[in-house]
Amino acid sequence: MKPSRPNLSELARHLGVSIATVSNALSGKGRLSPDLARRIRDAADTLGYVPSQAGRALRTGRSGVLGLVLPDIGNPLYPEIAQEIERVATGAGYGVLIANSRDEIAAQDKAIFQLIERGVDGIVIVPRRGTKVPETRCPIAIIDTPTTPRNTVSADHFAGGAEVAGHLAALGHGRILLIGDDPSSNVQNARINGMRSKLSGVETETIWIVELEARHGKGCALGLADWRKRGFTAFACVSDPHALRALTELQSAGIAIPAEASITGFDNLQWSSFISPPLTTVKMNMPEIATLALDALVEAIQSREASDDTPSPPVTARRAAVPMELVIRRSSGPAPSAGFSQEESPHA
Amino acid sequence: MKPSRPNLSELARHLGVSIATVSNALSGKGRLSPDLARRIRDAADTLGYVPSQAGRALRTGRSGVLGLVLPDIGNPLYPEIAQEIERVATGAGYGVLIANSRDEIAAQDKAIFQLIERGVDGIVIVPRRGTKVPETRCPIAIIDTPTTPRNTVSADHFAGGAEVAGHLAALGHGRILLIGDDPSSNVQNARINGMRSKLSGVETETIWIVELEARHGKGCALGLADWRKRGFTAFACVSDPHALRALTELQSAGIAIPAEASITGFDNLQWSSFISPPLTTVKMNMPEIATLALDALVEAIQSREASDDTPSPPVTARRAAVPMELVIRRSSGPAPSAGFSQEESPHA
DNA sequence: TCGATGTGATTAAACGTTTAATCACATTAG
DNA sequence: CTAATGTGATTAAACGTTTAATCACATCGA
Numbered sequence: 001m002k003p004s005r006p007n008l009s010e011l012a013r014h015l016g017v018s019i020a021t022v023s024n025a026l027s028g029k030g031r032l033s034p035d036l037a038r039r040i041r042d043a044a045d046t047l048g049y050v051p052s053q054a055g056r057a058l059r060t061g062r063s064g065v066l067g068l069v070l071p072d073i074g075n076p077l078y079p080e081i082a083q084e085i086e087r088v089a090t091g092a093g094y095g096v097l098i099a100n101s102r103d104e105i106a107a108q109d110k111a112i113f114q115l116i117e118r119g120v121d122g123i124v125i126v127p128r129r130g131t132k133v134p135e136t137r138c139p140i141a142i143i144d145t146p147t148t149p150r151n152t153v154s155a156d157h158f159a160g161g162a163e164v165a166g167h168l169a170a171l172g173h174g175r176i177l178l179i180g181d182d183p184s185s186n187v188q189n190a191r192i193n194g195m196r197s198k199l200s201g202v203e204t205e206t207i208w209i210v211e212l213e214a215r216h217g218k219g220c221a222l223g224l225a226d227w228r229k230r231g232f233t234a235f236a237c238v239s240d241p242h243a244l245r246a247l248t249e250l251q252s253a254g255i256a257i258p259a260e261a262s263i264t265g266f267d268n269l270q271w272s273s274f275i276s277p278p279l280t281t282v283k284m285n286m287p288e289i290a291t292l293a294l295d296a297l298v299e300a301i302q303s304r305e306a307s308d309d310t311p312s313p314p315v316t317a318r319r320a321a322v323p324m325e326l327v328i329r330r331s332s333g334p335a336p337s338a339g340f341s342q343e344e345s346p347h348a
Numbered sequence: 349m350k351p352s353r354p355n356l357s358e359l360a361r362h363l364g365v366s367i368a369t370v371s372n373a374l375s376g377k378g379r380l381s382p383d384l385a386r387r388i389r390d391a392a393d394t395l396g397y398v399p400s401q402a403g404r405a406l407r408t409g410r411s412g413v414l415g416l417v418l419p420d421i422g423n424p425l426y427p428e429i430a431q432e433i434e435r436v437a438t439g440a441g442y443g444v445l446i447a448n449s450r451d452e453i454a455a456q457d458k459a460i461f462q463l464i465e466r467g468v469d470g471i472v473i474v475p476r477r478g479t480k481v482p483e484t485r486c487p488i489a490i491i492d493t494p495t496t497p498r499n500t501v502s503a504d505h506f507a508g509g510a511e512v513a514g515h516l517a518a519l520g521h522g523r524i525l526l527i528g529d530d531p532s533s534n535v536q537n538a539r540i541n542g543m544r545s546k547l548s549g550v551e552t553e554t555i556w557i558v559e560l561e562a563r564h565g566k567g568c569a570l571g572l573a574d575w576r577k578r579g580f581t582a583f584a585c586v587s588d589p590h591a592l593r594a595l596t597e598l599q600s601a602g603i604a605i606p607a608e609a610s611i612t613g614f615d616n617l618q619w620s621s622f623i624s625p626p627l628t629t630v631k632m633n634m635p636e637i638a639t640l641a642l643d644a645l646v647e648a649i650q651s652r653e654a655s656d657d658t659p660s661p662p663v664t665a666r667r668a669a670v671p672m673e674l675v676i677r678r679s680s681g682p683a684p685s686a687g688f689s690q691e692e693s694p695h696a
Numbered sequence: 697t698c699g700a701t702g703t704g705a706t707t708a709a710a711c712g713t714t715t716a717a718t719c720a721c722a723t724t725a726g
Numbered sequence: 727c728t729a730a731t732g733t734g735a736t737t738a739a740a741c742g743t744t745t746a747a748t749c750a751c752a753t754c755g756a
Contacts, residue, residue, distance in 0.1 A: 007712055018736045023714060030715085032734060053467045054411065055712030057402035058741045065445070065466075072431075076618060079427045083420075086448050095466050097413070097443050100434050118413075118443050119401045219621050241619045244592070248624040251599040270424065271589045273567050276596040355742055366706050371744060378745085380704060403742030406711045 006047045007055075015043055026051075057119065065095045066297070067115030069125040072103045076241065077267050078126065081143070084290035085124055092298055094121070101128055109134055122297045122315075129185035135311040139300035141293045145186045146321040153292040153317040155284040157187055160324030161194025164236060164264050164282050167326060169202055172335035173234035173262060177227050178206040179246060180238045188238045191266060195236055205232070209242065222246065225253040233261055233335045240265035240272050243279055247331060258333030268327055277330035285322050292317040354395045355403075363391055374399075405467065413443045414645065415463030417473040420451045424589065425615050426474065429491070432638035433472055440646055442469070449476055457482055470645045470663075477533035483659040487648035489641045493534045494669040501640040501665040503632040505535055508672030509542025512584060512612050512630050515674060517550055520683035521582035521610060525575050526554040527594060528586045536586045539614060543584055553580070557590065570594065572609075573601040581609055581683045588613035588620050591627055595679060606681030616675055625678035633670050640665040 012019045017040070024030030025040035026049075043049075057063045066089055070078045086096045097120055099111035108128050115123055122139045133142055133150065141152040148154070168176055178195055180188045192206060205227075213220055224235060224246055235250075237243035243265030247257055255261050257277055265272060268283035296317040304312065360367045365388070372378030373388035374397075391397075405411045414437055418426045430446070437444045445468055447459035456476050463471055470487045481490055481498065489500040496502070516524055526543055528536045540554060553575075561568055572583060572594055583598075585591035591613030595605055603609050605625055613620060616631035644665040652660065 008714095009712075019713085020715080020737080021735060024735090027714080030735085031732095036734085050465050052406070052712050053465075054402055054405035054409075055741090056714080058400070058406050058711085058743085059713045059715085061402075061741075063402065068446075076424050076427070079424070082430075082446065083448055086446055087450075090447075090462070095445050095462075098416075098430065098434055098446050099438075100431055102435075114438070114443075117398050117401075219626065221624075241622070244619055245622045245624070248596065248599070251596065252605065252624040257600065271592055274589070274593045276569075276593070276600040278567065356744095357742075367743085368707080368745075369705060372705090375744080378705085379702095384704085400742050403711090404744080406713085406741085407743045407745085409711075 006049050007052065008049075011040070011044060011047060011049055014047070015040060062121050062301075063119040064093060065097050065118070065120050066294075067097045067099060067112075067118075067120040067123040069099045069101055069108065069111050069115070069123060071101050071108070071126060071128040076269055077239070080267075080284075080286050081126060081290070084286040085294065088287075088290045088294045092294060094294075094298075103128060105131065112136070112140070122301045124293055124297060129182060129187070137309060137312055139297055139304065139312040139315050141297040141300075141315045141317075143289065143293055145190045147190070148186055150314040151320065152296055152315045153289055153320055153322065154187075155289060155324050156321035157190035157324070158194035158197070159321070160266070160282040160284075160326075161191040161196075162198045163194075163324065163326045164266075164280070165195035165198040167280070167328065168234045168236060168262060168264065168332065169198060171234075171262065171332065173202065174335065175203045175230070175232040176234040176236055177224070177232045178204055178236050178238075179209065179222070179242055180206060181209045181242060183208050183210075191238050222249055224249050225255065228255055228261055234332070235261060235263045237263065237265050240267050240269040240279060240281055243272075243281070243331070244275070247275070247279070257331055260336055262332040262335075264332055273329065280329045280332035281327050283325045283327050285325065288322050292319060292322065354397050355400065356397075359388070359392060359395060359397055362395070363388060410469050410649075411467040412441060413445050413466070413468050414642075415445050415447060415460070415466075415468040415471040417447045417449055417456065417459050417463070417471060419449050419456070419474060419476040424617050425587070428615075428632075428634050429474060429638070432634040433642065436635075436638045436642045440642060442642075442646075451476060453479065460484070460488070470649045472641055472645060477530060477535070485657060485660055487645055487652065487660040487663050489645040489648075489663045489665075491637065491641055493538045495538070496534055498662040499668065500644055500663045501637055501668055501670065502535075503637060503672050504669035505538035505672070506542035506545070507669070508614070508630040508632075508674070509539040509544075510546045511542075511672065511674045512614075512628070513543035513546040515628070515676065516582045516584060516610060516612065516680065517547060519582075519610065519681065521550065522683065523551045523578070523580040524582040524584055525572070525580045526552055526584050526586075527557065527570070527590055528554060529557045529590060531556050531558075539586050570597055572597050573603065576603055576609055582680070583609060583611045585611065585613050588615045588617040588627060588629055591620075591629070591679070592623070595623070595627070605679055608684055610680040610683070612680055621677065628677045628680035629675050631673045631675050633673065636670050640667060640670065 008019050008022050012022045021032060022040055024032055025037040026044060068085055089096045097115060099115055101108035101111045108131055116138050124141045125133060126143050127133055133140060142150050143154050144151050145154050145157055178192055180192055235246045237246055243263050247263050250261055257263060265279050265281040268281045272279040272281050296315050300315045356367050356370050360370045369380060370388055372380055373385040374392060416433055434444045445463060447463055449456035449459045456479055464486050472489045473481060474491050475481055481488060490498050491502050492499050493502050493505055526540055528540055583594045585594055591611050595611050598609055599605060605611060613627050613629040616629045620627040620629050644663050648663045
């Protein structure tokens, strides 16, 4: 009638030993005879003992919970991050408390402090583009770009950009349009700069979607058919959704992909392999990034004195930049032959 | 040198009153003089007092944390759910602990019990298609379909299906292909059945993508151009990603959308309004669903005796089915005129 | 004046865990 | 035989909060 949840003292009473002995047996810390230890562990199993997080947290000052701050959970990129963080954290015995900074400037800091008030032991944050992460006594792992000030670990966006650009250059594209969304994003700039680094012999232009939309309204056409007429045969986008936007815009203008134009994206979102043609993209190694970030964070947590009141030093991982992988699919192909695109080439 | 975090006793000592008085002043529960109460609250503010969740949880048996179980955080639909749940929960003073059932059968139950071990006060779950949610003493709000056994609240998928089907029928489409992914999904079946309910005078066929892929491999072509040749002019998909797959497949086969074929989806994912043509889709009212689910869950939590050991009764919301909204964009249009599609019509 | 009632605050216990300090006892060295 | 050492277990305090029970004191009716 009341087997709801046995606690240490109930276990101890049931076995006729002291509470401390039971605690020691289960944690393997104190000194006690091997056979009593086994008996205690067995009893704990059969009685279904599960330690109270609250009691433990109160005593140890550690909650066993990490916070995860994402700029916008609705953004299709972040779920994959969340998924991997959750997986690795669970494996390390931590729970994950989520917080959404809703892409607002103030909300990010508020989210951080709310998590701290809830007693998280550490925080993983993917910062809103270009914002500063406050210094706190709670260790914070930052996932942004390798050049971001207190960055812990991130994908090597620059190298990823270089790789996809090299791919397009090797296909013979002589005019390439780089399509970004927001120039204030560290990640997007790294990707664009990486692409440019491999396109010294190629004519490139860059457009930023937020600027276009500021002039022509949200969801406006990007005018890619015009760029195609001016001889741009490859459209390298900074993220898969933008690549999708470019791809459908060109397709519905009657331009065949990849015969007449190549398109590439970033992030390898779930649907990118199911569309027609499947999208060439650059993939982050999220499992690796999550592992590195959490390893570093957990170490920072453990090496911290509970009474320490100074701000936590930056959390640094064994490796700061994780290589990205180019995934070549059918949305990118050889540049149209000169004869084919002859009359479309610019007069300049 | 040690203002790290004042607690109740430090506050009490600083003010020269007892701990209980401080606690009462901050919670507004006991009896005490209004002016002392104010003095205490002021001091708490200026000293930056923040209550220890651990201490409170230990004493009250309530953690102030809810669990959220999602079948697959990587799925582009769930983030919007997570976002709204997090928003409403935060507003109600709860934190949200995430758990991923990774779309595996066993993982869902494991995730639930892990959350319970972590001491969550309640759980919101979006069940994996067709699975049973275990009965526990911890209240669980279920978001699936109105006909799912212990469902708390959900979108009215059936009515949504009816609406989009009515839209296509009104446009004059006489042959409509319904495209689902997995016939074991409650949600998808409700949407398909809803669509069929409005298409009694229309010829319909249904294909399930998992069955196609079981035969032809993941990411295989859906063969929609063939269906178009057989006179099917509208393709009603059970979710936006499938609509995207259909749209790009038809476009790259040279079929113009919406002139020669109409396409509709479900869920109004972020990119659905940015592609060309923008996608006609059916949108859930996630803010409303999250609010109803959490209101019901919080009430179930509060009406529960801590010592109660019986399984929690089903959590029911004020309203079980929340209407969906048809969002008409340019991917759906009038059925092609008979003259236009004449030679393509079937010989039967 | 005495008991009854009310007000404003305090005392003390309890939640479940961890862990330093201690203890009882046996074994061994000197 | 005594003291030192070691072993295996216990005692007790502490983490920070909530809350029932209690207390000191004043007010009031009779």
